[in-house]
Amino acid sequence: MNGDTRQTTGAGTAGAGTAGAATEADAKAGTGADAKAGTGAGTRAGTEAAAPVGDDGTGHPEPPVFAVRGLWKVFGPKADRVPASAELTALSPAELRERTGCTAAVRDVGFDVRKGEVFVVMGLSGSGKSTLVRTLTRLIEPTSGSIAIDGEDVLSMDKARLRELRRHRAAMVFQHFGLLPHRTVLDNVAYGLEIQGVGRAERRARAAEVVAKVGLAGLEERRPGQLSGGQQQRVGLARALAVDPEVLLFDEPFSALDPLIRRDMQEEVIRLHREEGRTMVFITHDLNEALRLGDRIALMRDGRIVQLGTPEEIVGSPADDYVRDFVRDVPREQVMTVRTAMRPANGATEAEQGPAVAPGATVSEAIEAVARSGGPVRVVEGGRCLGVVDDAALLAVVAGVPAQEVAA
Amino acid sequence: MRTSRTLRTAVAVAGALGVLSLSACGAADTGKSSAAGGDKTVKLTVPSWVGAQANVAVAKQILEEELGYTVKTQQMGEVLAWDALSKGDIDAILEDWGHPKEEKQYVETKKTVVKGGDLGVTGHIGWFVPKYFADEHPDVTDWKNLNKYAEEFRTAESGDKGELLEGSPDYVTHDDAIISNLKLDLKTKYAGSEAAQITAIKKYAKAEKPFLTYWWTPQWLNAEVEMVEVELPEHEEGCDADPEKVACAYPNTPLQKFLNADFAEEGGEAAEFLKNFNWTTEQQNEVALMIAGEKMAPEAAAEKWVKENEATWKAWLPQK
Amino acid sequence: MSATATTVPKPKPKPKPKPKTAAGEARMRHSGGGPREALRRRRGLLAGGGALAALLVLGAVLLGGGTWPAGLTADISAPLDAANDWVVDNRDSHPLFLYFLLHLSNTATDAVDSVYQVLDALGWLGVVAAAVLVAWRAAGLGRRGLRVALTALGAFAVCGLLGMWDATLLTIALMVVSVAAAALLGTLIGLAAGLSDRVDRALRPVLDTMQVMPAFAYLLPFVLVFGTGTPAALFCTVIYAAPPMARLTALGLRGADPAALEAAVSLGANGRQRLWTARLPLARRQMLLGLNQTIMMALSMVVIAALVGAGGLGEEVYSALATTDVGKAFAAGLPIVLIAVWLDRTTAAAGDAIGTSAPARSWLHGGRAWALVAAAVAAAAAVRTTGWPDAWTYDISAPVNRAQEWITTNxxxxxxxxxxxxxxxxxxxxxxxxxxxxxxxxxxxxxxxxxxxxxxxxxxxxxxxxxxxxxxxxxxxxxxxxxxxxxxxxxxxxxxxxxxxxxxxxxxxxxxxxxxxxxxxxxxxxxxxxxxxxxxxxxxxxxxxxxxxxxxxxxxxxxxxxxxVDPAAVEASRSLGASSRQQLFGVQLxxxxxxxxxxxxxxxxxxxxxxxxxxxxxxxxxxxxxxxxxxxxxxxxxxxxxxxxxxxxxxxxxxxxxxxxxxx
Missing domain, CATH: 1.10.3720 (MetI-like fold)
Known part of the structure; x- marks a missing residue:
């Protein structure tokens, strides 16, 4: 199973790669939503509601919120020729710059963002993730490729339609907040509505609601300069929420904040997602943040997606050495679910007695259960026993040794 | 960029509209019509030197107190004053030291300015040395001996030649030509303004140092620093015709008054009075000294003089 | 000739923070130097040096020495003098003058006259009240506002005491109109330059010239075209004072927080909305700095304006020169300095107040404070005072002259x-x-x-x-x-x-x-x-x-x-035991x-x-x-x-x- 879940969207195989992603997710049948790491058992139940609905493999899949195919963004002189030329696309970034003076920030990227999911794009600085998120609403014009929102082609939109998209359907939260220092908190939050042409009284009323929702009640008349970083980003978040967009785009929204405040804000996003189920695209360079928030994670390097999958897949079966290196220090027991460590029950006793955990429970929770019971623990879903986990299998996960080897 | 295009269009439209709206109101008032006529306002230019300020102060005093006019004064350079006079921005120049080019342009060609007669004061330009130096070296007052004393006039600025101190660029001077044509061992030094020249002269005088300067009478400073003129080759009619070949002294200039043509015709009593205005060098100096030497306000000086010299100015009033 | 010629040229704003967008990152990477760059540069210098040496030899052989050859000169005075004469001959009849320039000239005169009449009607109490209260309000109330208000009070009191009240009002009237016009012109130019790179490049030499060309040089054509007195003085002042406004407006528009601008775009703002709700408000501080500079530049033209008959304090200074009366010149110059200080402090404080203000707790904020200011000024004007009372003046020229005398003697x-x-x-x-x-x-x-x-x-x-x-x-x-x-x-x-x-x-x-x-x-x-x-x-x-x-x-x-200078660097050198001298020469300088x-x-x-x-x-x-x-x-x-x-x-x-x- 491990081998199959891995997928990469390498050059020229974008379509195939994303198609693969869908199939693979189908196979997992809804478990993806439970794969959130680090949110604890309590929140996990809540996120269930936000599980992708379009890909349960039974009904007609809804079109993805964003469908991106073969996307390129090249900066530099005569950027157009780069994606078109097989010779140039094969070059490494350094070679490309040497040859053409161009920099490819996004190279042949494809993925789907499903309705209601938190889609995280993760990568180090310079990996092209910020450019990528900006091409979604054409804040940066992509060089080639296609983007569709709810099945509608974004690249062929005229100016008015594009404005309409930005005003109502996708709102963005920025790393550096991008607040207007001369306006009060309330007017900053109402700014998007003002641009839409909503009347003053109404927009202020609506903004006041959102301000309360993000926990800034009482600070409405302050100016951004009088707020802490975390509060400012709450304003940024409220501004995006105020326009009630279909999808929220986050561009490294918390990387300028202190660790503790960052954690608060992550909780805030999880809470909002749980309450509203809004689709989110979340850019980050912080692996822990990605693992905490993401339903699925696209890991970028040098403009390409190296691996796309659930946190569990990325941690459990890294696509290459780069990813492996990346996730090495991740506490695996908090990301991996018991599904990974599960083996078939040995006979009826094992299958019917003893404590039970859900298949989406993390290994660390299973370890706790095993430690309490002293023996193997059943993995139960809907009253049916899927298998059992024992101390050896769980230890293997923590140690990063493939389960098959242990079983063998 | 879209914004910039919109903006450019907007600016262009605004500009065009502005021009249109201006033009729409028709031809503008050139300011001439208000220059003359019965509103009993007279506009005079105040030149930068004190003698001329004395003229204006006294004329103003009499026009306002005796004839019931309001006098507005405006300070400006001489050539600018000519131009303003032609436009009717001012009504009269009371002391002109000779501007042949402007006289030709405005009086003869455009006929917007008319002569207003002599001021009564005779101006004279020349080269002067301080009296204390002339007393010591009496022969310095002949230009032929200037080379002998050139060394005495030397400064760091003039290098190995003697310095001839010049004044404001306002003043008519042929000194560079005179120096070269008379083969004098001198070099001009342009002080750049009358104030700078006067200050420099005062400085020399205080230290009793020798100096040679372009200077003129009447001038209030002459009462404070006594100076003696150096005699240049005598002035003959036409010897200064070619500015390059001048090798003679400056002429005596009877200072002139000039009036705006419309004002001269329609200015009524004020125009009449200004045409009659005529006083002597001594009288002007008296007022000038009060202003410059005693630092009295020009108005106060004029008031004092008017009080003491009724006989003189009664004659200037229009005959009823 | 960057920015700000006269007065308070604050250092140019530091280079913009690196753009944090991915696009920025990409651009930064691709513009990086590297050893090849350095090599190319060195080669360029070598080539330049070689060429220089060759040219020196060649020049010595071919061109000889001495001053600029007369054959290579072109006289531009003749056409200029011809243009001069054309203006004089045509200005009363040509439609360009009758239908356009004269309107400008008359409007200028009327504008200055009416401002002066308003000031005059306010009476001295009204003017002082207006200056003080506006300073107080603009500086953001509070303690800072109080200090600025006191400055204003002091400045105007001294102007009155020196017996320069009327000249001061005349100068202020000219200032008000010329600064308003310069600010408007500067803002428009700045908008164009801030929004379009091409305009910016094209305008830069124009602005440079406007600032370095001595006003004396273009005073004459303006006098010929617009007449002596207010109009010529006004337009020259506008030309001289507009560049800082234009430059700083452009700078403000360009330097506006890119994140905020991007946020506006991401919310679907169109061009006009971006300009009015984001770019311009974000540039406010820079624009106010521009206004501050424009005011200072305009003030420095006061005396020059007097040369063409604009009157006011400049005329007082100028006429004092004729009698070499330093004391009187000083008495007229001091009010100019004081007006400058008053306006500088007020606009600077207003600039600092932007964005930090909103003392929401106080009942006195926003429009209410302005209303109070207006009411108080109206009340002061209602007292119907006239010019500054003569009894409250003091003539400083005699003591100043004595001091001058003593200094120059000793x-x-x-x-x-x-x-x-x-x-x-x-x-x-x-x-x-x-x-x-x-x-x-x-x-x-x-x-x-x-x-x-x-x-x-x-x-x-x-x-x-x-x-x-x-x-x-x-x-x-x-x-x-x-x-x-x-x-x-x-x-x-x-x-x-x-x-x-x-x-x-x-x-x-x-x-x-x-x-x-x-x-x-x-x-x-x-x-x-x-x-x-x-x-x-x-x-x-x-x-x-x-x-x-x-x-x-x-x-x-x-x-x-x-x-x-980065305090960390100074601290580091101190921690290494650098003497104060070593710190200065090794680190700070x-x-x-x-x-x-x-x-x-x-x-x-x-x-x-x-x-x-x-x-x-x-x-x-x-x-x-x-x-x-x-x-x-x-x-x-x-x-x-x-x-x-x-x-x-x-x-x-x-x-x-x-x-x-x-x-x-």
């Missing part, structure tokens, strides 16, 4: 200094410049500009230098250049010294600040006489005047530059190099700005020609000299400005 060594300075620095410098063959001067300029900047600056500088020759004012320009260089050296030596002292002793700076303000805003005409009394009617006097004028900016920029370079550049611009004033005290050369052109009505002469000054400015700017002109 400081006799100044004359010897002036002579030594002339003999040992000024004359050799001038003679050396004149001795150099003309083509080698061009080569020198080219080489210096190339070393400091790039090929483009070398070409510009050389072309400007050649233009001077073509204009036929080579000798005079080199004479002026020698004075400018000497003044620059003195300014920099004194300025750096004072700057270092101020940076190291904060108290000293606070103490020196009003003095610097006064040096910069006091009209040079006021200290013309004392300077001549001390140094004679010599080039040294011209240089002293320039140094007095340029010194404050150099001191300020140096101080600020040293203060802004090297790190403050960009600021020091800016100081040099500003020094050049400011020294050039007073070349004309130098002409008034014995500087001769180009400055004298400009004044002569104006006072004799010879437009050709004045404009030629003016253009030559602009060219000198270009040369010196390119030779001193290292960083900001890299080609894009």
């Amino acid at each position: 400081l006799t060594f100044t004359e010897d200094w002036a002579r030594e300075f002339t003999l040992w620095l000024l004359n050799p410098l001038r003679d050396a410049l004149l001795w150099l063959p003309w083509w080698s001067v061009l080569l020198l300029v080219a080489a210096a500009a190339r070393l400091v900047g790039n090929w483009l600056s070398a070409v510009t500088a050389t072309a400007a230098m050649a233009a001077i020759g073509v204009l036929g004012v080579w000798t005079k320009s080199l004479n002026t250049l020698s004075q400018v260089l000497a003044a620059l050296v003195v300014t920099l030596v004194l300025g750096f010294l004072a700057g270092v002292l101020c940076a190291r002793a904060g108290r000293l700076e606070r103490w020196v600040r009003p003095l610097l303000d006064a040096m910069q805003t006091m009209p040079q005409f006021v200290y013309l006489i004392p300077v001549v009394a001390l140094f004679g009617a010599t080039r040294t006097s011209a240089i002293v005047a320039a140094v007095v004028y340029a010194l404050p900016a150099v001191v300020r920029i140096t101080t600020q530059g040293l203060r802004d 090297p790190l403050a190099r960009p600021a020091l370079q800016l100081a040099v550049n500003q020094g050049v611009v400011l020294v050039l700005a007073v070349v004309v004033v130098g002409g008034l005290v014995g500087g001769g050369a180009l400055g004298y020609d400009v004044i002569k052109g104006l006072s004799r009505g010879e437009m050709g002469l004045g404009m030629t000299a003016g253009i030559a000054i602009v060219c000198l400015g270009l040369v010196l700017d390119r030779v001193t400005q290292r960083t900001s002109r890299a080609p894009r």
Whole structure:
């Protein structure tokens, strides 16, 4: 199973790669939503509601919120020729710059963002993730490729339609907040509505609601300069929420904040997602943040997606050495679910007695259960026993040794 | 960029509209019509030197107190004053030291300015040395001996030649030509303004140092620093015709008054009075000294003089 | 000639923070230098050096030495004088005048008159109340507002006490109209330049010229076209004062927080919305700084405006000169300084108040405070006071004259200094410049500009230098250049010294600040006489005047530059046991190099700005020609000299400005 879940969207195989992603997710049948790491058992139940609905493999899949195919963004002189030329696309970034003076920030990227999911794009600085998120609403014009929102082609939109998209359907939260220092908190939050042409009284009323929702009640008349970083980003978040967009785009929204405040804000996003189920695209360079928030994670390097999958897949079966290196220090027991460590029950006793955990429970929770019971623990879903986990299998996960080897 | 295009269009439209709206109101008032006529306002230019300020102060005093006019004064350079006079921005120049080019342009060609007669004061330009130096070296007052004393006039600025101190660029001077044509061992030094020249002269005088300067009478400073003129080759009619070949002294200039043509015709009593205005060098100096030497306000000086010299100015009033 | 010529040239804003978008990242990466770049640069320099040597030999053989060849000159005075005559002949009849220019001229006069009448109707109590309360409100109420309000009160009280009330009002009326017009013009230009790169590039030389071209040079055509008095003075002031507004507006628009702008776009704002809700409000602080500079520049034109009959304080200064009455000139100059201080503090405080304000708890905020101000002013005006009461005046001219007298009598060594300075620095410098063959001067300029900047600056500088020759004012320009260089050296030596002292002793700076303000805003005409009394009617006097004028900016920029040095670096050197001297020379000065370079550049611009004033005290050369052109009505002469000054400015700017002109 491990081998199959891995997928990469390498050059020229974008379509195939994303198609693969869908199939693979189908196979997992809804478990993806439970794969959130680090949110604890309590929140996990809540996120269930936000599980992708379009890909349960039974009904007609809804079109993805964003469908991106073969996307390129090249900066530099005569950027157009780069994606078109097989010779140039094969070059490494350094070679490309040497040859053409161009920099490819996004190279042949494809993925789907499903309705209601938190889609995280993760990568180090310079990996092209910020450019990528900006091409979604054409804040940066992509060089080639296609983007569709709810099945509608974004690249062929005229100016008015594009404005309409930005005003109502996708709102963005920025790393550096991008607040207007001369306006009060309330007017900053109402700014998007003002641009839409909503009347003053109404927009202020609506903004006041959102301000309360993000926990800034009482600070409405302050100016951004009088707020802490975390509060400012709450304003940024409220501004995006105020326009009630279909999808929220986050561009490294918390990387300028202190660790503790960052954690608060992550909780805030999880809470909002749980309450509203809004689709989110979340850019980050912080692996822990990605693992905490993401339903699925696209890991970028040098403009390409190296691996796309659930946190569990990325941690459990890294696509290459780069990813492996990346996730090495991740506490695996908090990301991996018991599904990974599960083996078939040995006979009826094992299958019917003893404590039970859900298949989406993390290994660390299973370890706790095993430690309490002293023996193997059943993995139960809907009253049916899927298998059992024992101390050896769980230890293997923590140690990063493939389960098959242990079983063998 | 879209914004910039919109903006450019907007600016262009605004500009065009502005021009249109201006033009729409028709031809503008050139300011001439208000220059003359019965509103009993007279506009005079105040030149930068004190003698001329004395003229204006006294004329103003009499026009306002005796004839019931309001006098507005405006300070400006001489050539600018000519131009303003032609436009009717001012009504009269009371002391002109000779501007042949402007006289030709405005009086003869455009006929917007008319002569207003002599001021009564005779101006004279020349080269002067301080009296204390002339007393010591009496022969310095002949230009032929200037080379002998050139060394005495030397400064760091003039290098190995003697310095001839010049004044404001306002003043008519042929000194560079005179120096070269008379083969004098001198070099001009342009002080750049009358104030700078006067200050420099005062400085020399205080230290009793020798100096040679372009200077003129009447001038209030002459009462404070006594100076003696150096005699240049005598002035003959036409010897200064070619500015390059001048090798003679400056002429005596009877200072002139000039009036705006419309004002001269329609200015009524004020125009009449200004045409009659005529006083002597001594009288002007008296007022000038009060202003410059005693630092009295020009108005106060004029008031004092008017009080003491009724006989003189009664004659200037229009005959009823 | 970047930014801000006169007054308070604050250091240029630091380079924008690196764009944080991925696009920015990508761009940064691809523009990086690297060893190849360095190699190419070195090769370029070598090639340049080789070419220079070759040209030197070639020049010596082909062109010979000496001054600019007469055959290579072009006389522009004839057409200029012809244009002059055309204007005089046609201005009463030509439609361009009747339907356009005269309307402008009449509107200007009416505007200034009506402002003056309003001020006059307010009475002295009303004017003082308005000044004080507006200052208080604009400075954001509170303690800061109170201090600024007190400044305003003091300034106006002194203006009244000096017996200059009416002249002050006239000057303020002219200021109000010209600053409003300059701000409007500057904002429009700044908008265009801020939104379009092409316009920005095209406008930069225009703005440079507007600022460096001496006002004396274009005063004459304006007088001819618009008439003496208010209109010509007004339009000249607008031209001179608009550039900082334009520059800083453009800078503000360009420097607006990219994140906020991007946020606006991401929310679907269209161009107009972006401009009105984001760009302009974000640029407010810079624009207010621009307004501040514009006001200061406009004030510096007050005396020059008096030359064409605008009246006001300038006329008082100017007429005091005729009787060499320093005291009276000082009494008229002091109000100009005080108005400058009042407006500077008020606008600066208003700028600082932006974004930080909203003391929401107080009942006094926003419109309510303005209403209170308006009501109080109306109440004060209702008292129906007239001009400042005569009984409350005090004549300071006698004591000032006595002080002047004492100083000039007792400081006799100044004359010897002036002579030594002339003999040992000024004359050799001038003679050396004149001795150099003309083509080698061009080569020198080219080489210096190339070393400091790039090929483009070398070409510009050389072309400007050649233009001077073509204009036929080579000798005079080199004479002026020698004075400018000497003044620059003195300014920099004194300025750096004072700057270092101020940076190291904060108290000293606070103490020196009003003095610097006064040096910069006091009209040079006021200290013309004392300077001549001390140094004679010599080039040294011209240089002293320039140094007095340029010194404050150099001191300020140096101080600020040293203060802004990364404290971590200073701390590190201290932790290594560096002595205070070692800290200064090893860390602070090297790190403050960009600021020091800016100081040099500003020094050049400011020294050039007073070349004309130098002409008034014995500087001769180009400055004298400009004044002569104006006072004799010879437009050709004045404009030629003016253009030559602009060219000198270009040369010196390119030779001193290292960083900001890299080609894009």
